[in-house]
Amino acid sequence: MSKHLTNTQAMRYNRQIVLPRIDLDGQEALLNANVCVVGIGGLGTAASNNLCASGVGKLTLIDSDNVDVTNLPRQTLFSESDVGMTKVAAAKARLTDINSNCEINGIEAHFSECHENEIANADIVLDCTDNADSRDLINRLCFKYRTPLVSGSAIRFEGQLFVAIPGKSRCYGCLRQLFEAPELSCVEAGIFSPVVNIVGTYQAMLAMQVLMHFDDIPLNTLMIFDGLRHDWQHWQLPDSLSCSLCQA
Ligand SMILES: [Zn+2]
Secondary structure, three states, X not given: OOOOXXXXXXXXXXXXXXXXXXXXXXXXXXXXXXXXXXXXXXXXXXXXXXXXXXXXXXXXXXXXXXXXXXXOOOOOOXXXXXXXXXXXXXXXXXXXXXXXXXXXXXXXXXXXXXXHXXXXXXXXXXXXXXXHHHHHHHHHHHHHHOOOEEEEEEEEOEEEEEEXXXXXXXXXXXXHOOOOOOOOOHHHHOEOHHHHHHHHHHHHHHHHHHHOOOOOOOOOXXXXXXXOOXXXXXXEOOOOOOOOOOOO
16 A cells, blocks of 8 residues: 655655655655665665655665775765674665665675565666676566666766666666676776766666656666766667567
8 A cells, every 4th residue: 555645754855845746746656665776885875865865765775795994985875983884784774864764675685686576576776786797687687577777887987877667668788788898897997986976866866757757767878977078978779779688
């Protein structure tokens, strides 16, 4: 059964509710949503912070890492006292502090086939991981369970975003086949802290817009943010592309 906003919640989220594109219906869509965030690094912390504060009812967080001191410059959900804790436990404590209305389901594990149920039960998934294997698996499971996916990545001064809605758009695999070269990690290539926060925050924005049924989500489109030139570019996937998953 779907939940309704209490008067206290309606007051709390008033600045969003007054937006005609959101209104009470949009805010209640967020309240009733379960968003699965895979990877609680730079992207995942920025995204979950925004989702939780904005009034998403439930977050499922999946990550196997512990907070390291080198995470602190960009993973601003964490503080020095969290170093050594699991990211999931530290994020859960901090997010509950930010918004006790948000139910946090923390899973301390490396994302794998075992998390099929979490993908199936989510209203939308945010891919905030940093490796190709996880990205492919997340895409495959999202396609299988028809769960919308917002994929984000960031390296150096550049960020990328892609939204896939099964049945309505091409999948993330369509994009991946065009970029087969092995990706360098942020450890090797470096990352400018604000860039990863911008991309994670943008993932949260897109996810909430999908949940609220906004009809102008950029589909079949790679969005590229350039933090040196200060611009966003949109690159449309060619129609001719074949894909063993979504075009099968
Ligand atoms: Zn595809």
